[in-house]
Every structure is written in C-alpha cells, then in structure tokens.
Amino acid sequence: MGSRWGVNRTVGQIYALLFVTERSLHADDIGEKLGISRSNVSFGLKELQAWGLVRLTRVPGDRREYFSSLGDVWEIFRVVAAERRRREIAPTLSVLRESMLVKPGAPDDAFAQERMREMYELVDLANNWFDDLQRLSPESLAQLMRMGNKVQKLLSAKDRLLGGAKAKEPDA
Known part of the structure; x- marks a missing residue:
C-alpha cells in the first residue's frame, strides 16, 4: 500500500x-x-x-x-492527510496563485490563466473543506463518511424545497 x-x-x-x-x-x-x-x-x-x-x-x-x-486510526488518517496537504496541496496552491498574477500576453494565455484560476478555486475550496474536516471528532467524521451519497440526496431535496419556495415568492 x-x-x-x-x-x-x-x-x-x-x-x-x-x-x-x-x-x-x-x-x-x-x-x-x-x-x-x-x-x-x-x-x-x-x-x-x-x-x-x-x-x-x-x-x-x-x-x-x-x-x-500512532495508536488511533483516526489520528493516523489526520496526520497523513495533513502531511499530504503540506507537501502537495500547499505548493500547488502557491504555483496556481503565482500564475494568476502574470498578465496574459496572448488570447491563449488568457484562456490558460482562466483555467488555472478555476483549478485554484477548486483546490482552495477542497483545502478549506479539509480544515473543516480536521476539526470534526472521529465520531462525526465517521458519520459523515457513512452518509455517502445521502449527502447528495439531502442537497437535492434542499434545492427542490428552496426552488419551490422561490417559485412561490413572486405570487405572494
């Protein structure tokens, strides 16, 4: 492994x-x-x-x-995830951030820079989410993991409810 x-x-x-x-x-x-x-x-x-x-x-x-x-498997998970983040994610964010500071010289450069901005936003979002996960107790983290695709169903239900509420607001 x-x-x-x-x-x-x-x-x-x-x-x-x-x-x-x-x-x-x-x-x-x-x-x-x-x-x-x-x-x-x-x-x-x-x-x-x-x-x-x-x-x-x-x-x-x-x-x-x-x-x-380390004795606790959740502690091992946290240590490995944090170290991989330090070694891989942080340098990637730095490179992407620096690339966005360069003024595009040609249309192709502008396209490439936009793609790097999109990648930066995704990696930064995942990085910030990781911060939230690190603060969860092992029990809460396990519960979140067990939810699996139920999270998607919950978000879809929320969108349907809010979508339905938004559609009704103009009539009120």
Missing part, C-alpha cells in the same frame, strides 16, 4: 510492521523481522518520523530507541 500512496516500499513495510505490532520495536528488531539492512531501517524510521507517523520511546537501562505507530 505504501508504494501506491507515494512512499518508498521499505518505509511502507516498516510502518506496516509497527502498525500491527502491539509493542514498540527497536531498529534491530525491525531489520530482523523484515530482512532489511540497518541503514534502510534508519532511513525508513527517519522518513516516518518526518511524517509524524511513529512515536519514539526509550526503555530505562537500554540505550536503544524504540518505535511504535
């Missing part, structure tokens, strides 16, 4: 091991269980720490560092 989500295969394997293991593991344990070199384990753990996906702990009397994954 990790390689499909844009992380190195070894990083994905390390995270999967930590996720399904109840106790914290040190780098030697990880390398032994996965059959990977100590340097690859170190690299993978640094990457996972940069993402904020692993916790580092120490055991009294032991000089080694022990690692575990």
Whole structure:
C-alpha cells in the first residue's frame, strides 16, 4: 500500500510492521523481522518520523530507541492527510496563485490563466473543506463518511424545497 500512496516500499513495510505490532520495536528488531539492512531501517524510521507517523520511546537501562505507530486510526488518517496537504496541496496552491498574477500576453494565455484560476478555486475550496474536516471528532467524521451519497440526496431535496419556495415568492 505504501508504494501506491507515494512512499518508498521499505518505509511502507516498516510502518506496516509497527502498525500491527502491539509493542514498540527497536531498529534491530525491525531489520530482523523484515530482512532489511540497518541503514534502510534508519532511513525508513527517519522518513516516518518526518511524517509524524511513529512515536519514539526509550526503555530505562537500554540505550536503544524504540518505535511504535500512532495508536488511533483516526489520528493516523489526520496526520497523513495533513502531511499530504503540506507537501502537495500547499505548493500547488502557491504555483496556481503565482500564475494568476502574470498578465496574459496572448488570447491563449488568457484562456490558460482562466483555467488555472478555476483549478485554484477548486483546490482552495477542497483545502478549506479539509480544515473543516480536521476539526470534526472521529465520531462525526465517521458519520459523515457513512452518509455517502445521502449527502447528495439531502442537497437535492434542499434545492427542490428552496426552488419551490422561490417559485412561490413572486405570487405572494
């Protein structure tokens, strides 16, 4: 799954091991269980720490560092989503914002700039929606996700009701 989500295969394997293991593991344990070199384990753990996906702990009397994954799946979801946003969405918004500041020199440039403005508005809207989602409790977020296409039905019903109310207003 990790390689499909844009992380190195070894990083994905390390995270999967930590996720399904109840106790914290040190780098030697990880390398032994996965059959990977100590340097690859170190690299993978640094990457996972940069993402904020692993916790580092120490055991009294032991000089080694022990690692575990975040415990709550909703916390994992939030951390991954926030990090992807920081790494992918924020730079995309910056590039699109900068492109809209350039004066179009030709009709084709104006068309391209309009398309980039549309893309900026979409990405910005999704980014702002993500802010709202981050503030929801795990229970509310799960409830929203379970609603699925019921949200579309609710919005359609609202439009029908408001459309009907608007049509009746001129007669009043």
